[in-house]
Amino acid sequence: MARNNAFYHRFLDLNAASLNVYSKNIIKRLWVSLKALWILIFLKDRNIFIHQGSLLVLFPVFLMRISFLRKVVFYLLNHLASRNRLTLEVNDLPYEQSIDLELDVDYTYKLLQDGFYTIKGCHYIFASNAMAEYVAEKYSIQGKYFKVIINGAPEVSNHTVIFDEQKWITSTSTKYVYAGSLNKGRQIEELLAIFKENENNLLIILGNNGEWLKEIDLPTNIIYLGNFEEKEAHYLVSKCDIGIIPYREERFYYNLCFPTKASFYLTAGVPILTTPLKELQQVFKDKKALLFVPFINWHTTIKNLDNTEIIIMKESAKKIKDSYSWKAILNENKFD
Incomplete structure (x- = not known):
């Protein structure tokens, strides 16, 4: 979330339009999802930046277990990339991460990653050099289509009064x-x-x-x-x-x-x-x-x-x- 927030404020400085696909309100979330689908289908000749996590919110894993729906999503993303400059920001690899953190391993994540990293003409931003090297080699992504932006952090704020008792x-x-x-x-x-x-x-x-x-x-x-x-x-x-x-x-x-x-x-x-x-x-x-x-x-x-x-x-x-x-x-x- 810290990474997402940093990118969000960076794009605000650039006066870029933004769309937050998450909301606790179900009606609002459905409305935003419709707007996102409109972008996927109709937007043309734009620079589009998407956090990978946003796709997992827009297209929940339980739905992506259905082969037909996955194919529709990957078609839309390839359609979007063919008409725009699409950049996908990759902060984590959920499938590999779940294995090493001893979490429940859901094979659907692997299928989603296979689709996300083979979008024709898509550009990628990875959160580490080793991650970029691994994904680029595995999915044959050319160097000109990816870059690395590591995780940063904020500057220290003064909270002396709050923590005097420590x-x-x-x-x-x-x-x-x-x-x-x-x-x-x-x-x-x-x-x-x-x-x-x-x-x-x-x-x-x-x-x-x-x-x-x-x-x-x-x-x-x-x-x-x-x-x-x-x-x-x-x-x-x-x-x-x-x-x-x-x-x-x-x-x-x-x-x-x-x-x-x-x-x-x-x-x-x-x-x-x-x-x-x-x-x-x-x-x-x-x-x-x-x-x-x-x-x-x-x-x-x-x-x-x-x-x-x-x-x-x-x-x-x-x-x-x-x-x-x-x-x-x-x-x-x-x-x-």
Whole structure:
């Protein structure tokens, strides 16, 4: 949603017309769907930009399980691309993602991706280099038809008054932070185990789906703050020393994606401890703001990382943080 919002405001600056296909109101949603279908059928000689997620809202998966309806949708998209310059923005690969995140794997997503990435003459924007390389090779998409725009993050806002009561902010212990989804199975349990044995360091946790953390007995050096709006979460992250990305390096999809966490931490001026993921190693090659360590070695690394090394990492993060704001990333890319 942060990515969608960033693109939305970028296009507002360009005075582009926009259509939000999602609404909780069923009648409004049907009306917007009819407008979207009109665009697919009749629009001509325009530049059209579509978030892949919007297509999944406009054409729900339960309907796309029907072969005939899928064929109609793919026909309309090819028709649209033949009469306009169509760009499809690809933030995720739901099929591959569901496998690695151990979610329910719905083969319909693969069928949809097969259709989306074979639209003749369509242009694509991918959220990571590795994802672009994978999809381009798999579906034979020529280089001139795709580009990469990685995930950015906002600039830090001041929420000092709101969070005056957060006593951990003034702690002299090294503060590690995990900001993101807290579903079980995302190495959160392993993180808790690591910091239970590293009592001299704080682990600050914030994000959605973390209610289960309230039901377990956490040691005093592990603090679950809850879920926050993006700006508030960003401010809290800026008060920490090191952001962490504990994704399993052996999993395929984690190596394809560019974690939003990376830009979120960096724009807050916070360096990163991460597993050696392909995409991050490619983007941040030779950058001292990131420390790449296999997850199996995190216990030792967190225990032994000294203040001098952290200061060097922080200085490096401050030098590059502006480059990973949404403003900087989108200003580098023209939308004709």
